[in-house]
Amino acid sequence: MKPLRMRQVHLDFHTAGAIDDVGADWNAEAFVETLQRAHVDSVTLFARCHHGYVYYSPTRFEMHPALTFDLLGEQIEACHRANIRTPIYITVGWDELIASRHPEWLEVTPEGVRGINGPLVAGWKKLCLNSPYLDYVWEQTEEVMDLFGDEIDGFFFDIIHQYECVCPYCLRDMAGAGLNPESPVHRQQFALRVMNAYRKRFADGVRARLPEATIFHNAGHIHAELRDTADTFSHFELESLPSTGIWGYNHFPITVRYARTLNKPLLGMTGKFHTAWGDFSSLKNLPALEFECYQMLANGTACSIGDQLHPRGRLDDAAYRLIGKVYASVEAKEPWCTNAVAQADIAVFNVEAVRAENGRVDTSHSGVLRMLMEAHHQFDFVDDRADWNRYRVLILPDKVPLDKTLAAKVKSYLDAGGKIIATGRSGLIPDGSRFALDAFGVRLIGDAPFTPDYAIARPELKADLENTEYVIYDRGMEVEPVEGSTILADTRAPYFNRTWAHFCSHRQTPPDLARPVGYPAITINAAGNVIYFAHPIFDGYRRQAVKWYKTLFLAALRILLPDPLVVSGGPSTAQITMLRQSDPARTVVHLLHYIPERRGLEFDTIEDVIPLYRVPLSFKVAERPARVYLAPQGDDLAFDYDDGYVRTTVPEVMGHQMVVAE
Structure with a gap:
């Protein structure tokens, strides 16, 4: 495939038919000069938008009624002259023009609502990918290939969703496949089949004509179910705009740690908007945009920033000054980021591989992410088909059931020397x-x-805790240790559960100190390779940020992993990742320090960069390096090398700093 670039803009152009001055300010030279000043080397351009209009000519489809020239063609020509890559955007799941003309192609919910959104909602209507509409999309894609041929760098197909549709086409085909449309499980299974069939059809069709073109099918999240059709993607783009309730600041670091295990090139995607897509005339705070892009580099991905072109066809100078400030820095850092591979000694099992999860950010995922990230551990999220033997510890967070196949894989992993922490109902x-x-x-x-009950740590876990009972707010499991297992923490019961019949004070009933300790809260097995927490601590940490949950977990993790890849004296607000490049051979450690705050009611944002000074840092390398230095500055750092660790002190972290050993 054609290689990805490191500094992309995803240039939305969803333009209502009622707007009558489309392209009025178009100037090819000004367009490209603005992109170049912003250090942009790739821009996604529109063939067809969610309103249903195309932006090129000639065409047998409906061009935007106010557009009088081949905008897409002129954009591609101008960008290619400047060596700017131009993947082409085509909407799939939403098309307002077709929704109005062919309501029979809309998805139908089990409750009978057409298009997901009702007729009075000012928003997109969802089309069924199992209807003749998909033929329409493919014919339009073919027309783009006919017109632009080898000038096409790639395709970005958008809104690849299929819900539990019960339109006549889906009812017919579910019945033909022996599925019961009345079953939510069967409807979900069929929806997945429809999406998989779409991906294969479009990928095969594009590759038959343009084998070097990149292909991405966007659903707003890299779900574990995509492994089955990963071959229909050339790469993954990780759409994740933190300033929305859809994604937030936990989504990207979770998703990238799963996506990078699927062996595809990765492109992170945020937006320059204060909120989300379509937020015209808004600018994200510079520190927030820095953090979001530097976090991409720190996790081994290229960068993409979302923008929307004004209907008149002129890029906003202020937006591209903002983008340019970040991308100038990204460009300076690229030599230490290109083809860098993230390192990890811990794997977290992705619950999406075994459970249907609502939403893009599972609470247990967020909880374990935060605990590990705040302690500067290096970790991936993995599914049931990943190679677990690459990792020294596997975490099964809160709700990972084990069928016979998965149980056999867990046993093989333990037999090969792996270690496990399981929590709650996992296992x-x-x-x-x-x-x-x-x-x-x-x-x-x-x-x-x-519930609640109270945990009392035994000496193995007690170092960072007070000698007291700690409330565990989340209902756990009652278990008993088998012979040879050791209890690491006990539970103490309250006097009684809080009910209408009896309660004490404002919240939970206090612990009954006269009662003997009860069932174990934390155990380690006889082999010393499985630690079990009886409570769903990760879900609880995400919901209430209970520090003693994290303290207990990290103490248990130290038993299984006493020598992690990275050890730092930096604060829990710092993020630290470790990557390696092979040519030249070197280790690159990224330190990030930006603090999202909930200043408004709706989402977190970042306004200030809080510098860190004299951060102790140790990280593992196979042999003593010849040099340790700051990048991109090039300043050498004094260091020691012992027990396989480079040990140094980072003089300053002003938002983002790379430390290189080579």
């Missing part, structure tokens, strides 16, 4: 009646009889 068989393996070291009694 149970799918019906929840028992643990799938004796290796977990506990026997299930049932749900814990008290």
Whole structure:
């Protein structure tokens, strides 16, 4: 495929038919000069938008009624003269023009609503990818290939969703496939088949004509189900605009840590908007845009910033001054970021691989992400088909059931020397009646009889805790240790559960100190390779940021992983990642320090860069390096090398700093 560039703009152009001055200010030279001043080397351009109009000519489809020339063609020609890459955007799931003309092609919800949004909603209507509409999209894609041929660098197909549609086409085909349309499970299975069939059809069709073109099918999230059709993608673009409730600041670091295990080139995607797509005349705070792009570099991806071209066809100078400030810095850092591979010694199991999850950011994922990231650990999210043997510790967060196949893989991983931390209901068989393996070291009694209950750490976990009971707000599991297992923390019950019949004070009932300790809260098995937490601590940490949950978890992790890849004396607000390049051979450690704040009611933002000074840093390399230095500055750092670690002090972190050992 044609290689990705490092500094892309995704240039939306969803333009209503009622706007009558489309392209009035178009100037090819000014367009390209603005992109060049902003250090942009790739821009996604529109063939067809969500309103249903095309932006090129000649065409047998409907060009925007106010457009009088071949805008896309002129954009591509001007950008290619300047060596700017131009993947082409085509909408798939939303098309307002077709929705109005062919309502029979709309998705129908199980409740009978056409298009997902009702007729009075000022928003997009969802079209069914199992209807003849998909033929329409493919014919338009073919027309683009006919017109532009080898000038096409790639395609970005958007809104690749299929919900539980019960339109006549889906009812017919579900029945023909032996599925029951009344079953939500069967409807979800069929929807996945429809999306997979779409991806294969379009990827095969494009590659038959343009084998070097990049292909991406965007759904706003890299879900675990995409592994089955990963071959229909040339790369993954990780759409993640943090200033929305859809994504937030936890989405990208979770998703990138899963996507990078699928062996595809990666492109992160944020936006220059204060909020989200379509937020005209807004500018993101510079520190926020810096952080979002530098976080992409720190996790091994190229960068893409979303913008929307004004209908008149002129790029906003202020927006591109903002983008240019960030992309000038990205360009200076590229030599230490291109083809860099993220390192990890911990794997977190992606619950999407075994459960249907609503939303893009699972709370247990967010909880374990925050605990590990705040402690500067290096980790990936993995599914059931990943090679777990690359990792020293595997974490099963809160709700990972083990069927026979997955249980066998867990056993093989342990037999090969791996270690596991499981929490909550993880490790149970799918019906929840028992643990799938004796290796977990506990026997299930049932749900814990008290909630909240209280944890009392034993000496192995107590170093950073007070000698007291700590409330555990989330209902856990009642288990008993099997022979040979060791209890690392006990529970103490309250006097009684809080009910209408009896309660104490404003919140939970206090612990009954006269009662003996009860069922274990944390155990380690006889082999010393599985630690089990009886409570769903990751979900609880995400919801309430309970520091003692994190303290207990990190103490347990130190038992299994006493020598992690990175050790830092920096604060928990810092993010630290470690990557390696092979040519030249070197290790690159990224330190990021930006603090998102909930200053408004709706989302987090970043306004200031808070510098760090004299940050102690140790990281593993195979042999003593010849040099350790700051990049891109080139300043040498004094360092020691012992026990396989480079040990140095980073003099200053002003937002983002790379430390290189080579």
